[in-house]
Amino acid sequence: MDAALFVTCLTDQFYPRVGRAAVAVLEYLGCNVSFPADQTCCGQPFYNNGYFNEARRLAQRMIGVFDRAEVVVTPSGSCCAMVHEQFPRLLGDDPQWAERGAAMVNKTHEFVAFLVHTLKADLRELGCRWDGHATYHYSCHGRGIGLTDEAVRLMSQIEGLRYTPLEKMDQCCGFGGTFAIKFAEVSGAMATDKADCITASRAEVCVCNDAGCAMNIAGQLHRNGAPVRVMHLAEIIAEGLGLLGEDDG
Amino acid sequence: MAEADTHPSSAPLTHEGHAILFPPLPYDMHERADAAVKDTALLSAIESATMGKYEGRKQMCARAFGDDYPAMRKLAGDIKQHTLDHLDFYLEQFIERAEATGAQVHFAADGAQANAICLEIAKRENCRSCVKSKSMVTEETGLVTALEGAGIETVESDLGEFIIQIDHDAPSHIVTPMIHKTRREVAAAYRRELGVDCTEDPEELTKIARKHLRDIYRKADLGVSGANFLVAEDGALVLCTNEGNATFSVTAPRVHVAFVGIEKLVPTRRHLAVMLKLLARSSTAQPITVYTDILTGPKRVGDAHGPEQMHIVLVDNGRSAILADPALRPSLRCIRCGACLNACPVYRKVGGHSYGAVYSGPIGAVITPLLRDPAGYKDLPNASSLCGACYQACPVHIDLPTLLIELRKRLVEQGKPKRIERLMYRAYAASLKSPWRYKLSQWLGRKWLRMTADRDGFVHRTLPPGRAWTDHRDLPAPAKQSFHQWWRKEKGTKAQRHEGKSEIRNQK
Numbered sequence: 001m002d003a004a005l006f007v008t009c010l011t012d013q014f015y016p017r018v019g020r021a022a023v024a025v026l027e028y029l030g031c032n033v034s035f036p037a038d039q040t041c042c043g044q045p046f047y048n049n050g051y052f053n054e055a056r057r058l059a060q061r062m063i064g065v066f067d068r069a070e071v072v073v074t075p076s077g078s079c080c081a082m083v084h085e086q087f088p089r090l091l092g093d094d095p096q097w098a099e100r101g102a103a104m105v106n107k108t109h110e111f112v113a114f115l116v117h118t119l120k121a122d123l124r125e126l127g128c129r130w131d132g133h134a135t136y137h138y139s140c141h142g143r144g145i146g147l148t149d150e151a152v153r154l155m156s157q158i159e160g161l162r163y164t165p166l167e168k169m170d171q172c173c174g175f176g177g178t179f180a181i182k183f184a185e186v187s188g189a190m191a192t193d194k195a196d197c198i199t200a201s202r203a204e205v206c207v208c209n210d211a212g213c214a215m216n217i218a219g220q221l222h223r224n225g226a227p228v229r230v231m232h233l234a235e236i237i238a239e240g241l242g243l244l245g246e247d248d249g
Numbered sequence: 250m251a252e253a254d255t256h257p258s259s260a261p262l263t264h265e266g267h268a269i270l271f272p273p274l275p276y277d278m279h280e281r282a283d284a285a286v287k288d289t290a291l292l293s294a295i296e297s298a299t300m301g302k303y304e305g306r307k308q309m310c311a312r313a314f315g316d317d318y319p320a321m322r323k324l325a326g327d328i329k330q331h332t333l334d335h336l337d338f339y340l341e342q343f344i345e346r347a348e349a350t351g352a353q354v355h356f357a358a359d360g361a362q363a364n365a366i367c368l369e370i371a372k373r374e375n376c377r378s379c380v381k382s383k384s385m386v387t388e389e390t391g392l393v394t395a396l397e398g399a400g401i402e403t404v405e406s407d408l409g410e411f412i413i414q415i416d417h418d419a420p421s422h423i424v425t426p427m428i429h430k431t432r433r434e435v436a437a438a439y440r441r442e443l444g445v446d447c448t449e450d451p452e453e454l455t456k457i458a459r460k461h462l463r464d465i466y467r468k469a470d471l472g473v474s475g476a477n478f479l480v481a482e483d484g485a486l487v488l489c490t491n492e493g494n495a496t497f498s499v500t501a502p503r504v505h506v507a508f509v510g511i512e513k514l515v516p517t518r519r520h521l522a523v524m525l526k527l528l529a530r531s532s533t534a535q536p537i538t539v540y541t542d543i544l545t546g547p548k549r550v551g552d553a554h555g556p557e558q559m560h561i562v563l564v565d566n567g568r569s570a571i572l573a574d575p576a577l578r579p580s581l582r583c584i585r586c587g588a589c590l591n592a593c594p595v596y597r598k599v600g601g602h603s604y605g606a607v608y609s610g611p612i613g614a615v616i617t618p619l620l621r622d623p624a625g626y627k628d629l630p631n632a633s634s635l636c637g638a639c640y641q642a643c644p645v646h647i648d649l650p651t652l653l654i655e656l657r658k659r660l661v662e663q664g665k666p667k668r669i670e671r672l673m674y675r676a677y678a679a680s681l682k683s684p685w686r687y688k689l690s691q692w693l694g695r696k697w698l699r700m701t702a703d704r705d706g707f708v709h710r711t712l713p714p715g716r717a718w719t720d721h722r723d724l725p726a727p728a729k730q731s732f733h734q735w736w737r738k739e740k741g742t743k744a745q746r747h748e749g750k751s752e753i754r755n756q757k
């Protein structure tokens with residue numbers, strides 16, 4: 001299957017290792033991965049803050065960039081939700097764009113969902129092994145794309161991975177894009193709550209499949225001096241399949 | 250939370266109501282919110298109440314509806330939406346049928362008019378003392394202040410509202426008005442205001458309130474209520490409570506006046522059944538409220554009890570403007586279950602008073618600007634991380650995040666955000682327009698942030714607006730090499746190869 005990677009701007013800049021891991025895992029599972037080099041941003045920051053004209057132009061731009069892709073996979077739930085939920089709203093008024101928007105929605109998948117629902121990957125069968133103690137933060141935009149326990153199911157298939165459920169697993173970490181700046185006190189309190197729950201889980205790694213949340217949670221854990229690493233599930237799977245060294249990145 | 254003695258019991262009452270709910274506009278939410286996040290007693294009170302109801306709702310709905318839960322919510326949302334889309338029809342039908350039951354129906358364009366209608370009825374019927382059950386609409390209109398101003402002693406009969414009233418406080422949750430209060434505060438208010446000697450035991454406090462209220466019911470000649478639903482087909486008014494106080498409040502006094510928002514209609518009893526299945530489950534994780542009163546008209550010949558007169562005041566107070574706006578109309582589906590407040594991580598951290606309005610939490614952040622003043626409450630739509638927990642919890646399927654974004658969009662269209670913010674967004678958008686601009690700007694950003702990072706790769710303090718971030722947590726620095734760069738270096742040629750043809754790779 002041909003799959004084009006939409007790496008997203010935050011992953012591109014802050015977590016390129018996640019992109020590499022995603023590529024490695026997808027290739028391992030038989031996908032032919034391409035990376036349209038003109039990609040930038042899906043427009044989510046603009047849409048969320050009410051700058052619809054800017055968001056619409058970026059959405060149209062993105063559709064153009066991925067025009068030839070059969071399938072688009074992204075390691076970020078929130079950017080995937082932007083495409084699924086908001087592109088139709090942004091582009092609905094113009095019939096031509098509405099159609100292209102709908103096509104984009106149909107072919108865009110979040111990485112974990114793609115593994116579970118499209119590729120039907122079974123990590124146990126693949127012999128994925130990763131030794132460590134991990135917990136999992138359910139990123140909010142999973143709601144928008146109907147994610148439930150896919151990530152946890154995959155984690156349970158990894159040999160050697162000890163999983164402790166996170167208290168208040170689905171409570172927002174407080175990122176929310178510019179919310180973290182506009183309501184920094186409140187956002188900080190939410191991040192603290194999340195970091196405290198993670199620390200209480202005693203896990204060494206917190207799995208978080210969204211770059212924005214990862215930055216927020218990692219930043220709070222570091223401020224607290226908590227020695228917990230934030231990782232994307234793609235990284236764990238790639239390491240567990242021997243596709244990515246611990247030092248790669 | 251402050252000590253009982255320093256509690257703002259002397260908060261000035263404006264003509265509209267309580268200063269906590271009616272702050273001067275424009276309202277800056279930060280002051281109260283920033284104080285609330287540091288108030289550990291407040292937070293633990295709110296956290297335990299909201300988390301309990303949040304988990305309870307999920308379990309209760311899963312048990313009751315199983316896989317049909319999404320369809321159930323969709324159905325309830327569709328019923329309310331349909332009613333709103335044809336509200337003129339259903340209102341007319343309701344008025345006709347309600348009047349046929351002997352109720353008198355009034356219409357109030359705004360809060361002042363609603364209060365005036367009630368005062369006029371009270372005066373004409375010579376009412377001296379009023380007992381009132383819980384109603385958010387009367388909070389909107391400031392009815393209690395109006396009644397007391399006219400010399401009519403008014404007592405809240407809902408336990409939570411009663412405590413709020415004697416402590417001169419204001420409700421902070423649409424279902425659990427005293428969610429922010431600790432037992433200690435309640436006991437202190439009892440001692441101070443009721444002159445009783447009591448412990449902090451909730452059961453004892455409840456008994457004292459009950460005894461106090463029994464005497465009030467006996468002498469009240471005016472009973473005021475709200476309504477959870479109005480049924481168009483038979484003119485019924487539906488009240489859902491757990492304490493039975495509404496039943497007393499509307500049957501014991503001679504005159505019953507109900508304040509009801511015009512959006513409370515459902516077409517038929519069958520539709521009502523759907524709503525009742527969802528309301529209590531979503532609200533307090535009960536299958537149904539302990540009492541459900543379906544009232545059709547005043548006391549008739551042969552009835553054992555009931556008021557001599559029943560007045561239904563249909564209150565608009567900004568609702569028809571929302572109704573006229575299709576993008577925002579879904580906000581009127583709300584059945585005030587409070588599930589979105591309980592689910593909201595922001596509400597859990599700031600409490601209801603931070604919203605500076607009668608309605609707090611996600612639904613409050615949407616309807617407060619609409620019912621009152623969009624520019625005066627421009628902080629509210631921004632006080633959300635858009636996590637979507639509210640949407641997921643809402644029994645009538647209101648897409649609250651989308652409504653918040655719609656309000657943000659309108660503020661942008663009206664040029665409300667600061668100039669500097671608008672400029673930054675424009676510059677940011679420009680940097681994403683082409684690959685080279687993107688790469689250049691991101692490269693600059695990466696260089697700058699990496700220069701200021703510590704050995705672990707975290708920035709501890711940066712320039713505004715990022716400063717607000719680093720005031721609370723560290724900022725991970727970008728990676729040395731972006732994914733774009735890595736791909737170009739490692740996979741570039743292969744990527745180009747893939748452009749035209751697809752290559753079949755070996756499985757595994």
Ligand code: SF4
Pocket residue numbers: 582583584585586587588589590612639642643644645646647
């Ligand atoms: S918006 Fe929905 S969840 Fe919130 S109070 Fe209204 S009905 Fe309940």
